[in-house]
Amino acid sequence: MTGTLHNRPRYAARLNAFKRKGGGIADMIAAAGRVGGLDAADLNYPDHFDGQTAAGLSRMLADQGMAANGLAMRYYTEAEFAIGAFTNPDPAIRRAAIDLTKRGIDAAAEMGAPLMTLWMGQDGFDYAFQLDYAAAWDATIAALQEVADHNPAVAISIEYKPNEPRAFALMPDIGTTLLGVTEADRPNLGVTLDFAHVLYADEMPAHSARLVDRHSRLLGVHLNDGYGKRDDGLMVGTVHPVQTVELFVELSRIGYDGVIYFDTFPDQSGLSPVEEARTNIEIAERLRALAGPLARDGALAAAIARQDAAESQRIVARALYGGAA
Numbered sequence: 100m101t102g103t104l105h106n107r108p109r110y111a112a113r114l115n116a117f118k119r120k121g122g123g124i125a126d127m128i129a130a131a132g133r134v135g136g137l138d139a140a141d142l143n144y145p146d147h148f149d150g151q152t153a154a155g156l157s158r159m160l161a162d163q164g165m166a167a168n169g170l171a172m173r174y175y176t177e178a179e180f181a182i183g184a185f186t187n188p189d190p191a192i193r194r195a196a197i198d199l200t201k202r203g204i205d206a207a208a209e210m211g212a213p214l215m216t217l218w219m220g221q222d223g224f225d226y227a228f229q230l231d232y233a234a235a236w237d238a239t240i241a242a243l244q245e246v247a248d249h250n251p252a253v254a255i256s257i258e259y260k261p262n263e264p265r266a267f268a269l270m271p272d273i274g275t276t277l278l279g280v281t282e283a284d285r286p287n288l289g290v291t292l293d294f295a296h297v298l299y300a301d302e303m304p305a306h307s308a309r310l311v312d313r314h315s316r317l318l319g320v321h322l323n324d325g326y327g328k329r330d331d332g333l334m335v336g337t338v339h340p341v342q343t344v345e346l347f348v349e350l351s352r353i354g355y356d357g358v359i360y361f362d363t364f365p366d367q368s369g370l371s372p373v374e375e376a377r378t379n380i381e382i383a384e385r386l387r388a389l390a391g392p393l394a395r396d397g398a399l400a401a402a403i404a405r406q407d408a409a410e411s412q413r414i415v416a417r418a419l420y421g422g423a424a
Contacts, residue, residue: 110380111139111168111360114147116372124151125159132163134376139168139358141216144203146176153209168358169214169254169319170207172200174221175264185242186222186235186269193238200246204253215246216291216319218258223265235269240282247285256318258291261300263330272300273307280315291319293362294339294346298327304342305349312353320346320355321362322383332364334375336382341415347390359383389418 117130124147131137140160142148148156160167174184174196182188184196204215222239224230247255257280261271270276273290280288290311297304311317324338325331336343361383365375393399393415402410416422 109139109166109168109358110137110383111141111165111358112137112372112376112379113360113362113364114140114142116363116365116375118366124149124156128156128159128163128165130373131376132165134373134380136380137376138165139360140165141168141171141214141358141360143173144170144206144215145199146173148206153206157210167207167210167212168360169212169216169256170203170210171216171218171258172203174199174219180221181264182221183223183235184221185219185239186230193242197242197245200242201249204246204250204255208250208253213253214256214318215253216256216258217243217246218260219270220260220264220268222270223262223268225266236279239269240279243279243283243288244285247283247288251285251287254287254289254316254318255285256289256291258293258296258319258321259300260293260296260330273297273302273310277310277314289316289318291321292317293321293323293330294335294343295323295325295330295332295362296321298325298339298342299330301327304346308346308349308353308355312355317350317353317355317357319357319360320350321360322379323361323363332362332367334363334382335361335379336386340386340419344386344390344393344415344419347387348394351390351394393418 112131114127114131117127119126142156157167174180179192180196185193187193207213207215257270257276259270259272259276260268262268270279276290292307294304297307308317322335324333324335326338361376361379363375363379365372399411399414
């Protein structure tokens with residue numbers, strides 16, 4: 100957003116939200132194209148590439164007025180990754196995970212989408228005395244370094260989540276993730292914030308965004324909502340509108356100019372994915388429009404400076420709900 104909220108960033112949506120029985124990736128992309136307002140997409144690797152080429156997928160996106168923002172690794176396609184991809188106890192399987200990631204990075208580069216997002220959900224543990232914590236951490240840092248070095252022109256972004264499918268993730272929160280990024284020490288390595296994951300980790304999204312900007316690079320923002328108990332994937336701003344506005348204000352202040360990706364789950368509520376995506380866009384646009392003036396509001400800045408929550412909440416409430424100035 101490069102310091103301003105006047106120009107709408109590209110919006111992307113979770114393509115699997117548009118998945119229908121018997122359909123393939125072409126059908127998902129065509130459905131996303133019917134939304135209107137979605138002009139970017141992240142594809143999953145390797146599952147969205149089954150029987151497809153990078154060039155062919157790029158053409159499908161272009162036909163719907165969209166471009167590839169980046170790829171997201173999915174290690175659940177291989178049964179042997181169930182107890183770890185980068186942390187698997189079998190070195191051959193760890194090597195397979197790294198090599199698969201490198202092929203995904205090559206595909207991202209071929210599509211002109213120089214971003215690879217790593218959600219390392221399989222890298223964790225379920226029981227005490229199950230994992231060699233030091234060995235698993237060392238293996239993860241080494242893997243991050245190797246995949247980041249594979250093509251320095253492609254950004255590698257870690258999307259953290261407290262758990263699921265493992266009971267404990269190796270990188271479950273912002274502090275641990277930033278520690279890993281710092282230890283890996285690669286200029287093309289950064290962090291993706293998923294709003295529901297951040298709530299689930301008992302964090303404030305704007306605070307986490309500021310920490311990423313201070314210690315690393317914010318490479319992606321996944322917007323959704325939830326109740327903080329699990330990864331609900333609800334529509335944007337439907338539970339935490341105030342925290343969503345605060346995140347938009349912080350994104351403006353740190354100059355984030357990347358894609359806003361709607362990582363929501365219409366299928367869990369039986370919603371039309373097209374209508375759900377339209378709602379995400381409309382609410383995000385409304386909340387962003389409020390965030391611009393709030394970012395420049397001197398009275399709000401003064402209230403925050405003295406930690407006057409009563410005054411700051413009145414100012415924000417008037418912006419959200421109307422009322423006397």
